[in-house]
Amino acid sequence: MVVLRVIGDGPQPQLRDFMSVEDKQKPQRNDRVTIRTVASHAGVSVAAVSKVMRNAYGVSEALRAKVTDAIETLGYRPSRAARGLRGRSFTIGVLLIDIRNPFLPEVIAGVNGVLAPSHYQAMIGVSDARVQLETSLIESMIDYKMDGLILVAPRLPSDIIAKFAVQIPIVTVGYHDAGATAFDTVNADDQRGAEIAVEALLACGYRDIEMLSLGEREGHAVSVVRQREIGFRRAMQRGGLGAAPIGKIPIASPRREDAMRKFLARKDRPRAVFCWSDLDAITLLSLAMEMGVRVPEDLAVVGYDNSSTAALGLVNLASIDQSGRELGQIATRALISRIEGRTASEHILQVPSLVSRNSLTRFKDTKHDG
Amino acid sequence: MVVLRVIGDGPQPQLRDFMSVEDKQKPQRNDRVTIRTVASHAGVSVAAVSKVMRNAYGVSEALRAKVTDAIETLGYRPSRAARGLRGRSFTIGVLLIDIRNPFLPEVIAGVNGVLAPSHYQAMIGVSDARVQLETSLIESMIDYKMDGLILVAPRLPSDIIAKFAVQIPIVTVGYHDAGATAFDTVNADDQRGAEIAVEALLACGYRDIEMLSLGEREGHAVSVVRQREIGFRRAMQRGGLGAAPIGKIPIASPRREDAMRKFLARKDRPRAVFCWSDLDAITLLSLAMEMGVRVPEDLAVVGYDNSSTAALGLVNLASIDQSGRELGQIATRALISRIEGRTASEHILQVPSLVSRNSLTRFKDTKHDG
DNA sequence: CGTTATATGGAGAACGTTCTACATTTCATC
DNA sequence: GATGAAATGTAGAACGTTCTCCATATAACG
The missing domain is CATH 1.10.260.40 (lambda repressor-like DNA-binding domains)
Structure with missing residues (x-):
C-alpha cells in the first residue's frame, strides 16, 4: 500500500496529540543481539x-x-542507551546556535575528524538563541546520558553554564570566559583577530577606519562581538588613531539592512570598515554595489570568519580566518580529557590570521566628492 | 586551577586511548530527581x-x-536513555550528508518548528557521503533507541535503507524512491523543478540551452541529480528542442572548476544554462565574471535550491526554490505518524517554484563574436 | 608441598524507566 | 444489599548494560 501525494498547496496532515502514546507502542524488535x-x-x-x-x-x-x-x-x-544508564554512552553532544553561522561546518568537521577513529559519536542539537531553548536542549542532552557537551557560541550566562558543568563535562567554543573554573573555553583570540584586521588596514595606508559591530543584545564580555570591539579599539589606539568609532547593526532582521544603507549613505562615511562577521560584511558588499559605493576604491572592507562565501570570486572579501576546524579539534580533545577525569579548567586561545582579498587593497587617494 | 594557553602553532595534546576507560568512570551524580x-x-x-x-x-x-x-x-x-530502553526516548534522529548543503538550514528549521511544541527532540548526526559512515551513524542512532530517523539526501542504496526501516521508522528527504514500501519519501518534485527552469528560459526567449549536472557517482535514479536531468530532457523536448545537452561536473573537487572553465571557454557555449545546484551555479557565476563572460548577456544562468547565497545582491542568481522548511515539516509529521504505528508507506512530492533574479532576464540577440 | 600475593571470572544488584498482570476499589443496575 | 462491569493503583519483572564484591584459580617463592 503506497500513497503518492503531490503538494502544491493544501492542508497539511494534522499532527496528533503527542502525549497520546497509549495506542501504539514501539514495535518489539526481538532479533537484536544483546x-x-x-x-x-x-x-x-x-x-x-x-x-x-x-x-x-x-x-x-x-x-x-x-x-x-x-x-x-x-x-x-x-545499546548506547543501556550503556549510558550505568557507564558511558560514548556520545558527545554539540549544541549549535544558528546553523547558518559560517563557522559551523568547519567546527563540525573538526569534531568529527577527531572522533572518527574512536567509539565516540557526536550528536548535534540546534537551538535558537534564547536562554530557555538552549537550556532545554542542554537538559535533553544530559537526560540522554551523553558523556560531555561542546557548546558552540552559546548565549547563556556563565553561571548557568557552570551549573550544568557540575552535572556533565562542558567545553565552550566562541565564548570568552577565561575566568570560568567549571568548564573549558576554546576560542580564536578575537581581540587579536580584530587587531590584525586593523593592522592590515593601516598597512594598506588607511587611516579613516570604523568598525561595524552587532547591537546591544550581545552585551556580555564573554561574547565574541565584544572581544572584537576591544581588539579594534586597542589596535586603533596603538596605530595612533585615538578615536575608535564603532557603529552598531541591530539584531532585528528588517532593520539590519537599513542600518547598513544608512552607513553607506553617510556624507562622512569612512574609507575603510572592519565588520564583526562575514555574514554582515557580505550583505554590506551587496548593498554597496547596489548603492554605487565601490569596494575597495570608496570603501575597503574586512570581515571575520573567512566563510566559504567570502572566498567566492563574486564576493572576494578579505576576512579574518579563525580556523573553525582546529577549534573543533581542540575542543573535542579537551572534552575527552574532561570526560576522562580532568577537573582543572583550561582556556585556550588560537591566533587567527588574515586572508587578504580584493575588498582590501592599497589605499589610493581617489576622492569622489558627492 | 586555571590553564590559559595561546596557540599559534605547536603540538596538540595527545588524545589518549579511548578504550581505556578503566581509570576514571563517570562521576556519580547522586542528586538527580528520579x-x-x-x-x-x-x-x-x-x-x-x-x-x-x-x-x-x-x-x-x-x-x-x-x-x-x-x-x-x-x-x-x-531520563531519555532509560525511557528508550523500554518505551520511547522521544527523540528523532536526523542524518545529514554534507552540512554545507544550502538546503539544510531550512530543513532543520522545519523539523525543529514542528517538534517545538512537543516532547520530541531532534538530534542531528553529520556524516560524509560514504556508505560505511552513513551506515555506522544510522546504527548509532538505532543503538541510542531513537524513535525514528529522517535521512536527508542519503547516498545509501534503497535496499540498505529498507533493511534499517525494519528496525526503526524512517523517512527520507531528497531521495526519489517512490516504489519503496518500507520507508517514506518526501521530496520536491525535482523533475518538475527542472521543467520549470527550462520553461522560464524558454519564456525569456532562450533556445540555446544546456544543463550542467553532476558526474557519474550519482548514478542512481533515486538521486535528485538524475531526477533533474529527466525533467530537463522532458521540458526541452516539450519545447520543441529535441536535443537536451547535459554536461557533467566531476565530483572530485580540484577538477570541478576546470570543467566549468572549459564550459565557459567553449566557442559553442550555449546562451543559457540550467545548473543542477546553486553551489555549482554560484561558482560558475564567479568564474564567468573572472573570464569576462557577462551574465545574463552572454550566458543566462538558473540554479537550484534558492540558497541564501543566491539571494545576495552580489550573486543575484535565479534559482528553483524547493522550500526546505516545508519539506522538513512534512517529513517530521510523516515520521511521527510512522512512530505512532502507520506502516503503509507514503511518497510526497512538493512542487517547487522559480525565484527570478538578474541571472535570468529577457533574451537579447547581442552577438559578440570572438 | 605450603604459603602468600595477584589475577580472573562470575553472581547479584544497580541504573531509571516501562510493561503486564491482577487485587482492590468504584460505579451502575436491579 | 448483591451482583457484575469497569476503573484504578500497585507489585514485580523486564529492558541491556555496568559495577562491586568475592570465591577461586594461578603464579611466585621458600
Whole structure:
C-alpha cells in the first residue's frame, strides 16, 4: 500500500496529540543481539563480556579472544542507551546556535575528524538563541546520558553554564570566559583577530577606519562581538588613531539592512570598515554595489570568519580566518580529557590570521566628492 | 586551577586511548530527581508516576494532580536513555550528508518548528557521503533507541535503507524512491523543478540551452541529480528542442572548476544554462565574471535550491526554490505518524517554484563574436 | 608441598524507566 | 444489599548494560 501525494498547496496532515502514546507502542524488535547473546555464544558470563567491552582489568587473553570472536560473529553492537544508564554512552553532544553561522561546518568537521577513529559519536542539537531553548536542549542532552557537551557560541550566562558543568563535562567554543573554573573555553583570540584586521588596514595606508559591530543584545564580555570591539579599539589606539568609532547593526532582521544603507549613505562615511562577521560584511558588499559605493576604491572592507562565501570570486572579501576546524579539534580533545577525569579548567586561545582579498587593497587617494 | 594557553602553532595534546576507560568512570551524580523521588513525594507508586508520564489509561484526576504537582515541585525530568530502553526516548534522529548543503538550514528549521511544541527532540548526526559512515551513524542512532530517523539526501542504496526501516521508522528527504514500501519519501518534485527552469528560459526567449549536472557517482535514479536531468530532457523536448545537452561536473573537487572553465571557454557555449545546484551555479557565476563572460548577456544562468547565497545582491542568481522548511515539516509529521504505528508507506512530492533574479532576464540577440 | 600475593571470572544488584498482570476499589443496575 | 462491569493503583519483572564484591584459580617463592 503506497500513497503518492503531490503538494502544491493544501492542508497539511494534522499532527496528533503527542502525549497520546497509549495506542501504539514501539514495535518489539526481538532479533537484536544483546550482551546475553554474546555471553551465551562465547560460553562465558555477561559480566565477562562487559569487562571485555570496557577494556576492564582482569581479563585473560583467552577470554578476550573468545568474546571478541563471538562479538564479530554475531555483529553485536551495545545499546548506547543501556550503556549510558550505568557507564558511558560514548556520545558527545554539540549544541549549535544558528546553523547558518559560517563557522559551523568547519567546527563540525573538526569534531568529527577527531572522533572518527574512536567509539565516540557526536550528536548535534540546534537551538535558537534564547536562554530557555538552549537550556532545554542542554537538559535533553544530559537526560540522554551523553558523556560531555561542546557548546558552540552559546548565549547563556556563565553561571548557568557552570551549573550544568557540575552535572556533565562542558567545553565552550566562541565564548570568552577565561575566568570560568567549571568548564573549558576554546576560542580564536578575537581581540587579536580584530587587531590584525586593523593592522592590515593601516598597512594598506588607511587611516579613516570604523568598525561595524552587532547591537546591544550581545552585551556580555564573554561574547565574541565584544572581544572584537576591544581588539579594534586597542589596535586603533596603538596605530595612533585615538578615536575608535564603532557603529552598531541591530539584531532585528528588517532593520539590519537599513542600518547598513544608512552607513553607506553617510556624507562622512569612512574609507575603510572592519565588520564583526562575514555574514554582515557580505550583505554590506551587496548593498554597496547596489548603492554605487565601490569596494575597495570608496570603501575597503574586512570581515571575520573567512566563510566559504567570502572566498567566492563574486564576493572576494578579505576576512579574518579563525580556523573553525582546529577549534573543533581542540575542543573535542579537551572534552575527552574532561570526560576522562580532568577537573582543572583550561582556556585556550588560537591566533587567527588574515586572508587578504580584493575588498582590501592599497589605499589610493581617489576622492569622489558627492 | 586555571590553564590559559595561546596557540599559534605547536603540538596538540595527545588524545589518549579511548578504550581505556578503566581509570576514571563517570562521576556519580547522586542528586538527580528520579521517578522514585517523585513517587515518594506524591505518596504513590513508581508505576503510577510512569502511567501519568505516559498518559496511560487508568489514571484518576486526583492521582494525576498529585503526581503533576510533585513533578513540578521537584523539577523532575525523565531520563531519555532509560525511557528508550523500554518505551520511547522521544527523540528523532536526523542524518545529514554534507552540512554545507544550502538546503539544510531550512530543513532543520522545519523539523525543529514542528517538534517545538512537543516532547520530541531532534538530534542531528553529520556524516560524509560514504556508505560505511552513513551506515555506522544510522546504527548509532538505532543503538541510542531513537524513535525514528529522517535521512536527508542519503547516498545509501534503497535496499540498505529498507533493511534499517525494519528496525526503526524512517523517512527520507531528497531521495526519489517512490516504489519503496518500507520507508517514506518526501521530496520536491525535482523533475518538475527542472521543467520549470527550462520553461522560464524558454519564456525569456532562450533556445540555446544546456544543463550542467553532476558526474557519474550519482548514478542512481533515486538521486535528485538524475531526477533533474529527466525533467530537463522532458521540458526541452516539450519545447520543441529535441536535443537536451547535459554536461557533467566531476565530483572530485580540484577538477570541478576546470570543467566549468572549459564550459565557459567553449566557442559553442550555449546562451543559457540550467545548473543542477546553486553551489555549482554560484561558482560558475564567479568564474564567468573572472573570464569576462557577462551574465545574463552572454550566458543566462538558473540554479537550484534558492540558497541564501543566491539571494545576495552580489550573486543575484535565479534559482528553483524547493522550500526546505516545508519539506522538513512534512517529513517530521510523516515520521511521527510512522512512530505512532502507520506502516503503509507514503511518497510526497512538493512542487517547487522559480525565484527570478538578474541571472535570468529577457533574451537579447547581442552577438559578440570572438 | 605450603604459603602468600595477584589475577580472573562470575553472581547479584544497580541504573531509571516501562510493561503486564491482577487485587482492590468504584460505579451502575436491579 | 448483591451482583457484575469497569476503573484504578500497585507489585514485580523486564529492558541491556555496568559495577562491586568475592570465591577461586594461578603464579611466585621458600
